[in-house]
Amino acid sequence: MPTTRREPRKASPAFPMLGPSLSMARKRIGGLIAVACAVMGGAAMVTATAVLAETGVSSHLPADRLAAADLIIAADQAYPLPENPDLPFGERVPVPADLAAQAAAVPGVASAVPDLSFTVDLGGSTLEGHNWQTSSTDPVDGEAPDGPGELALDTETAAAQDLAVGDTVTVTTASDTGDYAVTGLVDAPGVHFDPATATALAAHPGGGVDLIAVTVDGDLDTVAADLREALAGRGVNVITGDAIGDAETIAGGTALAELIALAGALSGTVVLLVGFITAGALSVSVANQRRDLALLRAVGATPRQVRRLIATQASAAALVALVPGVALGYVVAERFIAVLTEAGIVPNSLPLALSPISGVAAAVLLLVTVQLAARGASRRASKMSATEAVAESRAEPRRPGAGRTVAGFALLGIALAQSALPLFVRNEAAFISAATATMMAVIGLALAGPVIVRGVTGVVRKRLTGATPAPIWLAVNNSHAFSLRTAGQVTVLALAIGLTTTQLYSQTTLSRTIAGELAAGTAADATVTGPVTADDIADLATQNGVDAAVPLVATTVIREYDVMGDTEAEVTPTLALGPGADRVIDPGVTEGSLADLRGDTVAVSTATAGLWDVGVGDRLELVLADGATAEAAVVAVYERGFGFGGLIASTDLLAAHSGPRLYDTVLVDGDTEAATAWAATQPGVSAAAGDTALRAPTGFSPDQWINLLVMFAMTGYVLLGVGNSLAAATTRRRGEFAALRVIGATPHQIRHMVRREAAITAAIAVGAGLLISVLPMSLLGIGFMGRPWPQGPLWVIPAVAVITTFIAYAAVAIPTRQALQVPPTMLLAAVD
Numbered sequence: 001m002p003t004t005r006r007e008p009r010k011a012s013p014a015f016p017m018l019g020p021s022l023s024m025a026r027k028r029i030g031g032l033i034a035v036a037c038a039v040m041g042g043a044a045m046v047t048a049t050a051v052l053a054e055t056g057v058s059s060h061l062p063a064d065r066l067a068a069a070d071l072i073i074a075a076d077q078a079y080p081l082p083e084n085p086d087l088p089f090g091e092r093v094p095v096p097a098d099l100a101a102q103a104a105a106v107p108g109v110a111s112a113v114p115d116l117s118f119t120v121d122l123g124g125s126t127l128e129g130h131n132w133q134t135s136s137t138d139p140v141d142g143e144a145p146d147g148p149g150e151l152a153l154d155t156e157t158a159a160a161q162d163l164a165v166g167d168t169v170t171v172t173t174a175s176d177t178g179d180y181a182v183t184g185l186v187d188a189p190g191v192h193f194d195p196a197t198a199t200a201l202a203a204h205p206g207g208g209v210d211l212i213a214v215t216v217d218g219d220l221d222t223v224a225a226d227l228r229e230a231l232a233g234r235g236v237n238v239i240t241g242d243a244i245g246d247a248e249t250i251a252g253g254t255a256l257a258e259l260i261a262l263a264g265a266l267s268g269t270v271v272l273l274v275g276f277i278t279a280g281a282l283s284v285s286v287a288n289q290r291r292d293l294a295l296l297r298a299v300g301a302t303p304r305q306v307r308r309l310i311a312t313q314a315s316a317a318a319l320v321a322l323v324p325g326v327a328l329g330y331v332v333a334e335r336f337i338a339v340l341t342e343a344g345i346v347p348n349s350l351p352l353a354l355s356p357i358s359g360v361a362a363a364v365l366l367l368v369t370v371q372l373a374a375r376g377a378s379r380r381a382s383k384m385s386a387t388e389a390v391a392e393s394r395a396e397p398r399r400p401g402a403g404r405t406v407a408g409f410a411l412l413g414i415a416l417a418q419s420a421l422p423l424f425v426r427n428e429a430a431f432i433s434a435a436t437a438t439m440m441a442v443i444g445l446a447l448a449g450p451v452i453v454r455g456v457t458g459v460v461r462k463r464l465t466g467a468t469p470a471p472i473w474l475a476v477n478n479s480h481a482f483s484l485r486t487a488g489q490v491t492v493l494a495l496a497i498g499l500t501t502t503q504l505y506s507q508t509t510l511s512r513t514i515a516g517e518l519a520a521g522t523a524a525d526a527t528v529t530g531p532v533t534a535d536d537i538a539d540l541a542t543q544n545g546v547d548a549a550v551p552l553v554a555t556t557v558i559r560e561y562d563v564m565g566d567t568e569a570e571v572t573p574t575l576a577l578g579p580g581a582d583r584v585i586d587p588g589v590t591e592g593s594l595a596d597l598r599g600d601t602v603a604v605s606t607a608t609a610g611l612w613d614v615g616v617g618d619r620l621e622l623v624l625a626d627g628a629t630a631e632a633a634v635v636a637v638y639e640r641g642f643g644f645g646g647l648i649a650s651t652d653l654l655a656a657h658s659g660p661r662l663y664d665t666v667l668v669d670g671d672t673e674a675a676t677a678w679a680a681t682q683p684g685v686s687a688a689a690g691d692t693a694l695r696a697p698t699g700f701s702p703d704q705w706i707n708l709l710v711m712f713a714m715t716g717y718v719l720l721g722v723g724n725s726l727a728a729a730t731t732r733r734r735g736e737f738a739a740l741r742v743i744g745a746t747p748h749q750i751r752h753m754v755r756r757e758a759a760i761t762a763a764i765a766v767g768a769g770l771l772i773s774v775l776p777m778s779l780l781g782i783g784f785m786g787r788p789w790p791q792g793p794l795w796v797i798p799a800v801a802v803i804t805t806f807i808a809y810a811a812v813a814i815p816t817r818q819a820l821q822v823p824p825t826m827l828l829a830a831v832d
Helices: 016-027 029-057 097-106 155-160 195-201 220-230 243-249 251-290 288-300 303-342 355-375 379-383 386-392 402-422 428-461 468-482 483-521 535-539 606-612 651-658 673-682 702-731 736-742 745-787 794-819 823-829
Strands: 071-074 109-115 117-122 125-131 150-154 169-172 175-188 191-193 211-217 234-241 526-532 546-565 566-578 589-592 601-605 619-625 629-638 647-650 662-671 687-689
Touching: 016 702, 029 251, 029 303, 029 355, 029 702, 071 220, 097 109, 097 243, 109 125, 109 823, 117 195, 117 526, 125 155, 125 195, 125 468, 150 155, 150 169, 155 175, 169 662, 191 195, 191 687, 195 428, 211 220, 220 234, 234 736, 251 303, 251 355, 251 428, 251 483, 251 702, 288 303, 288 428, 303 355, 355 379, 402 428, 402 745, 428 483, 428 745, 468 483, 483 702, 483 745, 483 794, 526 673, 526 736, 535 546, 535 662, 535 673, 546 647, 546 673, 566 651, 601 606, 601 651, 619 651, 629 647, 629 651, 647 651, 662 673, 673 687, 702 794, 736 745, 736 794, 745 794
Parallel strands: 125 191, 150 175, 566 647, 601 629
Antiparallel strands: 071 211, 071 234, 109 211, 117 125, 117 169, 150 191, 169 175, 526 662, 526 687, 546 566, 546 619, 546 662, 589 629, 601 647, 619 629
């Protein structure tokens, strides 16, 4: 019996839709160019954000003064939260001094030297004081300090103050003012004392130290592991390698935490914008291929195959755009870090993480976003039956689903409720609610936009007469009939307007709110600035004509509180003032008295009191900026929380738990000339009339400038997406233009029609964009400033409207003119 020979089975390709996808893409390249541009801009933004996050996670400051240490022992410098990022402390958390002896007893430890850091005023310059033993260099001139009354000085400060070995200088610290002989000059920064003198000058409560520098004579990893075991349960970390530089200065760890927080804050908005713009570009690409997709459905392609085909096309376009986009992202990240460095948020010595990790992460995220957007954009076309698909291939869909419209109007209603919150509540939550209402409204506009456009154009359509010029008649009816297409263009234009307007006016409203509350609440007659001790302040208060001298400290506290059964904690900006605070500030006390702010007491803003559910007479468990825990009684509640922060504490509370400190600001009630005369007798101290410390700075703060910079970058990306989408959508209408020319329309009439359509689109977009942004900002102005308009430069509104209109016009006029240069018969043949 003969055997039947089977044909060898062909192996299925790894990407079965790649060939058909690329073949179709070559014929409809315009829409995919828009996708590529959207992906390239998105890749740049996502990569820059990822570089910030990677820098915060993996970069380290170089060790300086402690470069000779093999490892250091430091306290936990952050408040732990089980399910959220830890909160960094603003000041150094001390280490028990006895840990140095315990560490020295571990086998393999050559030395374990306590390190102290404290503020020193030398000739009017504020420096850091340290104990000599932890300096990583020998004196370049002279000898190390070896007893009381001696110090070694860094060469840079010595040159700036024209000091040399043998000179005598006056040094002021929080606990003492005295004369010291310069015995040596060193390269290590700061002022260096012998251990006993440094310990006395630092005056840490309980005899604590800042760090312990350890050198080893054995295997570093083994010794580090033994130290961790020996010190377990003491609340300290054994730090080795590159992380030593981060722990050496408080600014290092704080800067890294701020970079991570900044990247986290940006990531959500960036991904949302990238998804929004990419989805818009893909919807145009899918519309360009509606006829081809209909034919595929007619010959038996499954919905899944259609979606895979579109996703493959989009991924191919994205891959082409990712390389330049990611490369641009690294350049943007470098410039952004430079801005952060100039603003003093990031130290100069922090290296930028430029590894491939950020680029790869951005590429993966963008490809996933493109895949999801492509499958979403092609969902309608893929689910149609073959006959419906063929029928719709010649005519665009004209009506949205009812569920989409209902959801859109529901989101618009929620956005309106968010916008109105500042009318009823004047706190940070109301501010954030109004500022974020625009993004909610944009999503609602994207869903309900077709119905809104159809309604607006319907009103205009009814006013058309027989005398209406043909181009205008066609423009109005096109916009009305193809409301889905028009609404898509309106939404992205409105997004650009809303994003710009909201971000700018929210910043300016916040600045003006702070400035207004500070102007209304400052009552000091003079401000003394410069390093002064508690004894100096007491002496100032005894001067003839001075009624009160109140030290001022800007710090932070942390407190846990309960929110719907969950434990939350946050860093609360805090002003600390000495006795007599009621004489120099007026934060708008509504309950209690600021005159009672002495000892272990605090005052809270109304917003903080509501959040923490506390009032006058209650006691609070607080964690101070150096990790010390304190219990304080609430003595007052005040309403000007934006200007004076969420908490005002007594300086007695800080001194009792964190030790004495040098004060650089004192508010004076009384004779300004008396304060000025006293300041003239103190080195490095000056006085000025009025309250210069709590006066709001002119212009924006560094944080606000950074927010505006990010906003402009995002707006630029949105406008790029707008232009690309409009240009691609106009290019898709070549067949329509050719048909109009065949039936007698002139190129001038077609251009006139397209310009009128652009005018209609821009008018609706400007109206919608301003409504969803100016309305919330106006309500914010009413609630916080009592003025029913956005608080900021009003010229921004017409400027944004003009720029948006110009982009809408240029994005459709240029491709229209290009399409009309081709003879209509050739254009029809090419389109078909």
